[in-house]
Amino acid sequence: MTFQFFAPRGTDGALLRVPQSFRRSVKWLPQIGDIFPDFTIETTLGPLNFRNWAEGSWVYLFSHPAAHTPVCTTEVGSIAMHWPDFEGLGAKVLGFTSSSVDEQLEWHGDIQRLYGVPVCFPTANDLGGAMAKFLGMRHEKEHKSWPIRKSFVLDPEMKIRAIFEYPIYIGRSTAETLRVIKALQLVNQTGAATPADWTEFDPIIIDIGERELEVVRKFGAVSRQLLPYLRLVRGDKRHEIPS
Numbered sequence: 001m002t003f004q005f006f007a008p009r010g011t012d013g014a015l016l017r018v019p020q021s022f023r024r025s026v027k028w029l030p031q032i033g034d035i036f037p038d039f040t041i042e043t044t045l046g047p048l049n050f051r052n053w054a055e056g057s058w059v060y061l062f063s064h065p066a067a068h069t070p071v072c073t074t075e076v077g078s079i080a081m082h083w084p085d086f087e088g089l090g091a092k093v094l095g096f097t098s099s100s101v102d103e104q105l106e107w108h109g110d111i112q113r114l115y116g117v118p119v120c121f122p123t124a125n126d127l128g129g130a131m132a133k134f135l136g137m138r139h140e141k142e143h144k145s146w147p148i149r150k151s152f153v154l155d156p157e158m159k160i161r162a163i164f165e166y167p168i169y170i171g172r173s174t175a176e177t178l179r180v181i182k183a184l185q186l187v188n189q190t191g192a193a194t195p196a197d198w199t200e201f202d203p204i205i206i207d208i209g210e211r212e213l214e215v216v217r218k219f220g221a222v223s224r225q226l227l228p229y230l231r232l233v234r235g236d237k238r239h240e241i242p243s
């Protein structure tokens, strides 16, 4: 069941539906754990109803300031280059900016010529920046009119699992985005946590209370307790646990 409580509108003028649990006395700002709201928007691949398109997949949704700008070109080019990695993780990608669909399609042509790969994910025309405002992508001290580089990772139930915010002049790392999606999938599959600087196959952090027999069954390896509150198990044979 959904409720409207401050009547935000999408680019088509239609009311955006916000789940009841988001009711607050202040304007809603997306947080980790919230269910992402539904909306319909024009994109470079045609009109897109977010829920219909996204539900059941992991999603990387990102805003950027504008088409035909240098840092944004490298970000979209980098995602296009890594497209098979997103597909391999079952992740869909949606870009957000207020440039028109025609401007973005022309720009995607430049990106394809530069990077040698097509931009095969949709990028949306956030007309008038309505969605950017709604989703907290406008930081007016950083730029008066352009959205910042804000990213959301959503799980297949459309729950927000990670949020990154980057300033206008710093391009995001696609490798880091992929790393976070992999880590979240690992957490879902095993209940483990990932340590600082974790990359795929590195040791992972497991619950102190989990029985060793269960650990061996789950991970095929024995665990190592480094501190009373820090217990690791290898994620894969390639990396040893530090002693």
Ligand code: BEZ
Residues within 6 Å of the ligand: 065, 066, 069, 070, 071, 072, 073, 146, 168, 169
């Ligand atoms: C860029 O993507 O390079 C950019 C975007 C907006 C303002 C300045 C730079």
